[in-house]
Amino acid sequence: MNPHGEDIEGMTHCLTDYLNICTDVVSPVKTVRCYPNNKPWVTREVKTVLNKKKAAFRSRYREAMKAAQQEVKHCVKEAKDSYRRKVEQKLRENPHEGKQHEGSQGRCEDHHRSQHKDQSRREGQWRGSQGRKPRTATGRKVEQKLRENPYEGKQHEGSQGSLQIGRVPTLWKTSRIVPVPKKNRPSELNDFRPVALTSHLMKTLERLFLSLLRPQVQHAQDRLQFAYQPGVGVEDAILYLLHRAHSHLDKGSGTVRILFLDFSSAFNTIQPTLLRDKLSRMGVDPQLMDWISDLPHWQTTTKELVIDFGRSRPRPRPVLLEGAEVEAVDSYRYLGLWIDNKLDWTTHTSHLYGKTQSRMYFLRRLRSFNICSKLLQMFYQSVVASVLFYTVVCWGGSISKKDTSRLDKLIRRAGSVVGMKLDSLVTVAESRTLDKLLDIMDNASHPLHTVISNQRSLFSERLLLPKCRTNRLKNSFVHHAITLYNSSHKGGGGHRSSSVIP
Numbered sequence: 001m002n003p004h005g006e007d008i009e010g011m012t013h014c015l016t017d018y019l020n021i022c023t024d025v026v027s028p029v030k031t032v033r034c035y036p037n038n039k040p041w042v043t044r045e046v047k048t049v050l051n052k053k054k055a056a057f058r059s060r061y062r063e064a065m066k067a068a069q070q071e072v073k074h075c076v077k078e079a080k081d082s083y084r085r086k087v088e089q090k091l092r093e094n095p096h097e098g099k100q101h102e103g104s105q106g107r108c109e110d111h112h113r114s115q116h117k118d119q120s121r122r123e124g125q126w127r128g129s130q131g132r133k134p135r136t137a138t139g140r141k142v143e144q145k146l147r148e149n150p151y152e153g154k155q156h157e158g159s160q161g162s163l164q165i166g167r168v169p170t171l172w173k174t175s176r177i178v179p180v181p182k183k184n185r186p187s188e189l190n191d192f193r194p195v196a197l198t199s200h201l202m203k204t205l206e207r208l209f210l211s212l213l214r215p216q217v218q219h220a221q222d223r224l225q226f227a228y229q230p231g232v233g234v235e236d237a238i239l240y241l242l243h244r245a246h247s248h249l250d251k252g253s254g255t256v257r258i259l260f261l262d263f264s265s266a267f268n269t270i271q272p273t274l275l276r277d278k279l280s281r282m283g284v285d286p287q288l289m290d291w292i293s294d295l296p297h298w299q300t301t302t303k304e305l306v307i308d309f310g311r312s313r314p315r316p317r318p319v320l321l322e323g324a325e326v327e328a329v330d331s332y333r334y335l336g337l338w339i340d341n342k343l344d345w346t347t348h349t350s351h352l353y354g355k356t357q358s359r360m361y362f363l364r365r366l367r368s369f370n371i372c373s374k375l376l377q378m379f380y381q382s383v384v385a386s387v388l389f390y391t392v393v394c395w396g397g398s399i400s401k402k403d404t405s406r407l408d409k410l411i412r413r414a415g416s417v418v419g420m421k422l423d424s425l426v427t428v429a430e431s432r433t434l435d436k437l438l439d440i441m442d443n444a445s446h447p448l449h450t451v452i453s454n455q456r457s458l459f460s461e462r463l464l465l466p467k468c469r470t471n472r473l474k475n476s477f478v479h480h481a482i483t484l485y486n487s488s489h490k491g492g493g494g495h496r497s498s499s500v501i502p
Contacts, residue, residue, distance in 0.1 A: 008167060008169055009169055009170060009171070012169035012170075012171050012172060013171060015201075016171055016172075016199075016201065019201070040083055041076075041079045041080045041082070041083035041369070042079065043079055043082075045075060045079070046072075046075055046076060046079050049068075049071055049072050049075045050072060052068055052071070053065075053068040053069065053071075053072050055068075056068035080369055080370075081370075083369060084369045084370050084371055087366075087369065087371060087375070088371060088372060088375055091375045091378060091379075092375075163209075163287050163288065163291055164287060166287055166289075166290025166291050167290075167291070168202075168291060171199075172198070172199060172201055172202040172205065173198075173202070174198075174199075175196040175197055175198045176196070176197045177194050177195070177196055177197075178194070178195045178196075178197055179192035179193070179194055179195075180192065180193045180194075180195050181193075209288065209291065209292075212285070212288055213284065213288060213292070216282065216283060216284045216285065216288075217279075217282045217284065219282075220282045223445070223447065224240070224447055226240075231439065231443045231445070231446070232443070232446060234335045234336065234391065235391050235393055235394060235436065236440075236446065236447070236448075237335060238334065238335060238337055238391055238394045239393065239394055239436075239448065239477050240447050240448060241258070241334075242343075242394060242476060242477065243448065243451070243476065243477065243478055245258070245307060245343070246343075246472055246473045246476045247473065249307065249309060249470070249472065249473070250468055250469050250470050250472070250473040251469075252469060252470075253310075255306065255307070255308040255310070255313065255316060256306070256307040256308070257304060257305075257306050257307075257316060257319075258304070258305045258306075258307070258332075258339075259302065259303075259304050259319065259326065260302065260303045260304070260305070260332055260334060261301075261302050262301040262302070275292070276289055276292075279292065302321055302326050302327070303326070303327055303328075303329050303332050304318075304319055304326045304327065304328045304329070305328075305329055305330075305331070305332050305339065305340075305341060306328060306341060307341050307342075307343065308341075331347045335391075336390060336391065337390075337391050337394060337395070338351055343398070343472060344398075344400060345395040345398065345399050345400070345403065346400070346403060348395060349395075349399065349403040349406065349407060352387070352388065352390075352407070353406060353407065353410065355387055356384060356387055356388045356407075356410050357410070359383055359384050359387060360384065360410070360413065360414060360417070362379075362383060363376065363379060363380060363383070363384060363414060363417050363418070364417055366379055367417050367418075373418055373419040373420055376417070376418040376419065377418050377420060377422075380414055380418055380422070384414055385428075388407065388410070388411070388425075389425075389428050389429075389432070392425070392428060392429045392432055393429065393432050393433045393436045393477060393481075394477065396425065396426070396428075396429025396430075396432075396433065397429065397433065397475050397476065397477065397480035398472065398475035398476060398480075399425075404425055404426065407425050408424050408425050411423075411424060411425065430484055433477065433480060433481050433484055434481065434484045434485060434488065436477075436481065437452065437481035437482070437484070437485055440452055441453070448478070451478060452478070452482075455482060461489060462485075462486045462489055463482045463485055463486060464482075465479060465482055465483065465486075466478075466479070
């Protein structure tokens, strides 16, 4: 800060220009032109042979045409084989390929054994079995080094000056707006989602300041906040919502009314004054409040989903929001999962079937290049299975046999393309359900941790099944996961099982 004094903008431009020069010197730049009709295996040699073929056809000599056709066929075959080897090499170089996830059965047994072993002794044995590792400079170590003493030190002149002044440099706040289509065929402006891309320096600075802000607001965070929290995510938010809905409907005398409020541009329309007042009540550092406030009437799209299985009860009165009646819908897409008023997941599986069908096309196209089965399976897990088994722990135990058979048919079709037998829907659902249950049991801050812990047996390590009146609650996550947990547990000890009360 000494050469520029209090001129934070001048220092920012100087630092950014220097980093850009370093980037231009180290990173090579290559311009590649791509056209919609270009095939990935069409090389310069293939184009040359195709031009010879066109010249031979224009000459109208039968022998020249036949020879050119054979040459094109041979050259295209070699180009496809070369492209196949290139794709296989790229996929083999993937550092995450060799990382295998431990099975649910083994993890469950380890969970039982860990209750009787000393944690410190295991950690000592683990450290003793490891050899001396060479000193490396990973991204995590660099970030940890930068986080040390963020308020003082010459190595933090940029972040220190910005934090002391309470201003974010204009250059770092500048972002590029990229419209991302919400639909396959957008036709109007509302079909695009504007995404603001900031510089890497700004992203790094936000990470550093986040490490300062998180400990100061940890005491005021809502226990039911699932976003930006370690150990919880989309599946946990949906599971908690469904557990409350199933538990209330199981009583047989109530109605579940779910109100979905979608704030339009919520993060972009935050009022700095209100945000500053709330941060002040949380006890956030004043300099950090000034910096956050320098970062750049809400409209809402509200829907109501009514779930009621009573036959004689009248429809509940509509909800009024600012004098307008909230629209009641039969199904709603909540965090990527379609929830309908019957809780039978037919609507969700229909959307899932169509989306998976479209991705199967790319799997078939990849097989046309004679890619090996191992790499085809990797592509299936990354592109097809990631969509097919999304939030499967929420609906895998209560899906109908018809929908299960329909999705299993897709899996068998994908297995014929890959060339090996793939896990069925039930197998994947049970494995992930057991994994999710163990995660909840290990996370004391999870909203469902108390629900699971209260079911522990006093005579064994098994979990007691709570009583239920309906099959809907019996097939829900908590009951289904406890059943899998008890069946995977090796050992004696009686446990109480529940039966559906007629």
